Amino acid sequence: MKLAELRAKLGYQASLLGSVALLTSAALAFASLITGPDIKAAEEADLKASLTQVLPGSYDNELLKDTVTLHSEEGEVLVWRARNKGKVEAVVYRVTGYGYSGAIVCVMGVSREGKVLGVRVIKHAETPGLGDKIEPDKANWIYGFDGKWLGEPPVDKWAVKKDGGVFDQFAGATITPRAVVKAVKGGLVFFEANKTELLDEAGGVR
Amino acid sequence: MNEKYGRITREGLWDNNVVFAQMLALCPLLAVTSTATNGLGMGLASTAVLLLSNIIVSSVRHLISPEVRIPVYIVLIATLVTLVDMSLNAWAHELYKVLGLFIALIVVNCAILGRAESFASKNTVADAALDGLMMGMGFTLALVALGGVREILGSGTLFANAHLLLGPAFAFLETTIVPDYKGFLLMILPPGGFMALGFLLAAKRVFDRRRAERAETAAAAAVAN
Secondary structure (H helix, E strand, O other), rough: OOHHHHOHHHHHHHHHHHHHHHHHHHHHHHHHHHHHHHHHHHHHHHHHHHHHOOOOOOOOOOOOOOEEEEEEEEEEEEEEEEEEEOOOEEEEEEEEEOOOOOOEEEHHHHHHOOEEEEEEEEEEOOOOHHHHHHOOOOHHHHHHHHOOOOOEEHHHOOEHHOOOOOOEEEOOOOHHHHHHHHHHHHHHHHHHHHHHOOOOOOOOOO | OOOHHHHHHHHHHHHOOOOOOOOOOHHHHHHHHOOOOHHHHHHHHHHHHHHHHHHHHHHHOOOOHHHHHHHHHHHHHHHHHHHHHHHHHHHHHHHHHHHHHHHHHHHOOHHHHHHHHHHHHHHHHHHHHHHHHHHHHHHHHHHHHHHHHHHHHHEEEEOOHHHHHHHHHHHHHHHEOOOOOOOHHHOHHHHHHHHHHHHHHHHHHHHHHHHHEEEEHHHHHHHOO
């Protein structure tokens, strides 16, 4: 019965709350310490996997460490560079389009000649069953960009067919593919505008 | 003793099912059940948290003042969920990528606080553990049932992408119920979730009433004889 009396005291309740908070915080801090390195490693592996998807071929540098940050109209762009013997062979960066329900984040790889090596959508909230055909699991549409550049198709044909371009839209969803086409085109324009920095040629071969 | 465990099991799975009887946890339920696989993943994660929270709450039940019990339970549950979240992220990263979004949702699952409050704080650790497990299984059952109905009607498949959740060995679960199905978008979107849930609830009520009537007639017949 002693415990019951004690439990009713304000001081006991305050210290109970305090010690519960302290114990749980300690448990979380400890768990964070243990899992931290593993989470970081898993996330890096994830990032690397998503980058290499749009980067066929092999490169001899540490892709994740060879980055450069450039400014574009949409803010800062983080670019990963893939090299062979110090020469930049391809670059990878993210582009964002605005679809039917918010941002569609894509990652795209571009060769030093300015050709698209690959595009993947990494984050979107488009309508399931209609707009999600931009995912490679659902349709082959996203592979349609491979090998394209600003001369093939010509710049004014970089649009969905409904807008007079060459890229297919989906039945019932035009806004989504339109947004992705626009984002990829913007990515290529960004490449042309920043070629020297991207290919690291301003200061000669390192 | 066995009778008590049987009762706890029956309550958790059917009679007092989190969704179909208590009408709790509808928010995560409607959010994740666009496919049966998602439902299963969310159900298993919730079961783990429910089991652990029931055990912990039950083992410290004598120490907790009734006046501050709610904040204590909330802090405990939030901690457990965060621990599950972090360990999945670190050691089961593939699974985390599928479930990651749902794990944090478990904190707002009122069923877990509900069980801590109405069962674990009044019963022994063993009873509370069994209750947590069975309530969790009942919740999983509801999630898979609703997810299955919505998936079959919405996209014509069942357990699509199960291999992402359970590993390649479970790829056999992935079946296409209706080949060349054009899709029925409404069922995948939230309104379809509400409708499917409504019909499932009605079906359970009808089933329970039929069963009670049959039991009554049987009892009456036994008395008459």
